[in-house]
Amino acid sequence: MKLVKYDYSPYRDPFAALDRLFEDSFFGFDRDLLNARTSNPYQDQTLRVNVSEDENAYFVEAQLPGFTKKDVEVELENAVLTISAERKQKKGDHESVEKRSRSITVGEDIDSNKVSAKIENGILTVTLPKTEERKPKSITVL
Amino acid sequence: MSTTLCKPSEEAEAVRYRRPVYSVEENKSEYVVAIRVPGCTKDDIQIDFDKDVLSVRTNRSTQDSNRKSLHREFSESNYELKLNLNVRIDSDKVNAKTEDGILRVTLPVAEEAKAKQIAVN
Numbered sequence: 001m002k003l004v005k006y007d008y009s010p011y012r013d014p015f016a017a018l019d020r021l022f023e024d025s026f027f028g029f030d031r032d033l034l035n036a037r038t039s040n041p042y043q044d045q046t047l048r049v050n051v052s053e054d055e056n057a058y059f060v061e062a063q064l065p066g067f068t069k070k071d072v073e074v075e076l077e078n079a080v081l082t083i084s085a086e087r088k089q090k091k092g093d094h095e096s097v098e099k100r101s102r103s104i105t106v107g108e109d110i111d112s113n114k115v116s117a118k119i120e121n122g123i124l125t126v127t128l129p130k131t132e133e134r135k136p137k138s139i140t141v142l
Numbered sequence: 143m144s145t146t147l148c149k150p151s152e153e154a155e156a157v158r159y160r161r162p163v164y165s166v167e168e169n170k171s172e173y174v175v176a177i178r179v180p181g182c183t184k185d186d187i188q189i190d191f192d193k194d195v196l197s198v199r200t201n202r203s204t205q206d207s208n209r210k211s212l213h214r215e216f217s218e219s220n221y222e223l224k225l226n227l228n229v230r231i232d233s234d235k236v237n238a239k240t241e242d243g244i245l246r247v248t249l250p251v252a253e254e255a256k257a258k259q260i261a262v263n
Contacts, residue, residue: 048215048216049213049215049216050211050213050214050215050216051211051212051213051214052207052209052210052211052212053209053210053212054207054208054209054210058212059209063180063181063216063243064180064243065178065179065180065242065243065244066178066241066242066243066244067242068242091167119242121180121181121182121183121240121242121243122178122179122180122181122242122243122244123180123181123243
């Protein structure tokens, strides 16, 4: 399974990758200087994903706190999996929109008709079953 | 958003805890702290309110899985947030709920700390 780089748009924070690197190296570290950033949840627009596999399927997990089923769209086209999420929030009389999306390239060895997705406690899990021929088989010796 | 209400606590945090992303909303009678704890259920979350410090910690049991990780951008570590509150809070009325991976803690301002209008005689 191959993965493409983060898809950045000019509207996104160009330092997000650097911040993430920093955060990942020093997670748990109390960063007073960076609190202005961390205390604003709408700045971190990158949709982070974890990818794992077992014998039968690949699993793509994404962090989408606050999003519900109706806010999320998952699409698989030409071996590119795209997750798009959008939700509206009302704060008093003004409304804000939070948008996140991410595309990753997945292998050709996926049974695209059986792809499923669920969202639970702010974590989206997309299950991509492997095609039959890719699953490990035990061969009996005659 | 109040910048004076919440200052991060000076206490050192254990390395295995991650500081969650949070926001604070303020209105006349209460503060609402929205903390992003994706993947946590209400049973995983422990909230303590001690004097002026609100601490939120998650204790997620690590899932036993036979999945092999291929690519990781976020960790499933637990979250910890300590906020020093410089406004008196009515600690009996603090309440919290989780929804879709966001924990909302409502902190009602104590009666004696509320702004009062003083009539001019």
